[in-house]
Amino acid sequence: MNIDEELLNFIFNSLEECIVIVDENGIVTMMSNGYKEFLGCTNPEGRHVTEVIPNTKLHIVAKTGLKEVGELQEVNNHKMISMRVPIIINGKVAGAIGKVMFKDLNNFKILSSKISNLEKELQYYKNELDSEKKAKYNFNSLMGKSMKFKQVVNFAQRAAKGDSSILITGESGTGKELFAQAIHNGSKRALKPFVKVNCAAIPAELFESEMFGYEEGAFTGAKKSGLKGKFEIANGGTILLDEIGDLPLSMQVKLLRVLQEREIMRVGGSEVININVRVIAATNKSLQELIDQGKFREDLYYRLNVIHLNLPPLRERIEDIDLLADNLRVKLCNKYGIYSEGISTEALEHLKNYDWPGNVRQLENVIERAINLLDTELLISSKHLPEKIIKTKSKKYNMDTNGLKDVVDEMEKEIIVSTLEKTKGNKNEAAKILGLSRAGLYKKIKRLGLEQ
Incomplete structure (x- = not known):
């Protein structure tokens, strides 16, 4: 054992805590002496955690990468509360660490009704954590073997390591939110909040209070203690601005200022609050087309579009x-x-x-x-x-009456027509989707006789 391992073991065991670490396969690699004594197990290392700790879910956390906080667990007739956190290295789950927060609840002589209430409170806060501040998916959740899909996943994994804003585009149902959650869980912010905001669902009159929060007495009906906004809740973590293309211009101005200054002020407040939040925006619309129509601010677009992920539709996978x-x-x-x-x-x-x-x-x-x-x-x-x-028929091309060039031309024609239909005739957008220059697309349209 080298000096670093000796120091780690010393710290690990001197804390007198019940702590266990497993690898990605759920095999115990380390366990504190306090936990060994509690379990009555002297040599747990090298064994699967389910063989050592009854009713554990630590191996599941090591597999899924999803943290669990405030879990009520029963081990050897002892009620205890534990937390389980994935160990994420370079965007991949390498194992998990579990810690007993409270043990021997039975010995506290808490009445069964109080234990029941405690369970309800824990479930309430767990649900709040899940709905408000937890990303459920990681890169292992993204399934696909096609080259296009693997390329965008690899790019997203690299992007996850930084802090730059990310714009995720793609048709409805392509998995934009899944990618956003995977990026968060693959980043150094993984243990911090992940907050999703549906930009299309926030009424204009509530935008500032929802996004930036408000102070006590800011308006009629305001909570006495005030309320944190979405950016404040996400501080230290990631905020997903979903359906950003539906955000009205009046709100875009307020959002732009936050992204530029990295600070907010609650409605009715006077104190400036600095925020450290990574912004991921997602949309199924063409922001460039909205800019051309005067419906989206170009300066906000450049703030959001530092890194661009365009998710391929299923028909291309x-x-x-x-x-x-x-x-x-x-x-x-x-x-x-x-x-x-x-x-x-x-x-x-x-x-x-x-x-x-x-x-x-x-x-x-x-x-x-x-x-x-x-x-x-x-x-x-x-x-x-x-x-x-x-009723959808497979597409077959007749090689008996057509040469290879004719078949390729026919395929190209179908793809270009389909793409132009999808972009409603917008050739700039179609050229981007097809990976062509605008001039290159026009040449193909002319050669294939698709001019109108």
Whole structure:
């Protein structure tokens, strides 16, 4: 053992705390002497944590990367409250650390009704943490094997290490919020709050009080103690400004000032509050097009668009549909208590041939519908899919009557027409999606006879 290990062990055991550390496989790597005595276990290292600590969930935290705080747990007839936190190194979950916050609650002679109330309070605060300040997903939650998807995931993992603002764009249902949560959990801010704000849902008259908070007596009906705003709640962590493209111009000005100055003032207050928040914005709209229409501030756009992630739609990730559909099947079967063994080859072919305007969210709805239609069958088959998906025909190109160049031209024509329809004729946006220059797109349009 080197001197660093000796020092770590000394600190670990001198705190007289019940602490345990496991690796990503749930194997115990370290346990404090206090915890060993409490458990009556002298050599836990090298064993799976479930063999050592009854009713533990530490191995699950090490697998999912999701922290748990204030969990009521019973070990060897002792009621105790614990916390479990993932160990994240370079954006990946490397294990987890668990700590007993309170033990032997039985010995405090607390009445059973009080214990019950304590459980309710813990659940309340746990729910508050989940809804307000917790990111559930990490990079392991992002499923896909296609080159396009893996490239954007790799880029997001690199972006997670910094503090720059990120703009995530993509069609509805492509997973923008999942990526935002993964970036937060893969960053140095992972143990700090993650706060989501739906910019389209905040009334203009409540924008300042919701985002920046208010002081006591700021307006009729204000809480006596005042209230923290979203930016203050997110301080030290990450704030997701979802549907940023729907934010009215009047609110954009106020948001811009916060991003420039990194400080806020509560409504009715006089004290300036400095904030340290990473901003992630997400939208399914073209902000450049909104700028051209005078609906989005260009200076705010440049503040948000330091790092840009454009998520590919599902129709450009056909090779991911098998993986996504089966994972969704397993998740939804577990949720609803329905047993199934998979998806038939024919049904998968139908899923691959469909265009998926609603992307992964739509695919999840289709799989949920299918498992609810299962009767005695164990496989999801074509008859369990919506009619519009079954009717979609696979695209076949005739190589007998057409040469390779003609087939390639036909494919290019279909892709360009589809992209122009999606961008409502906006050639600048279409060129970006297709990875072409504007001039390059015009040349192809002319060559393929697509001019109107």
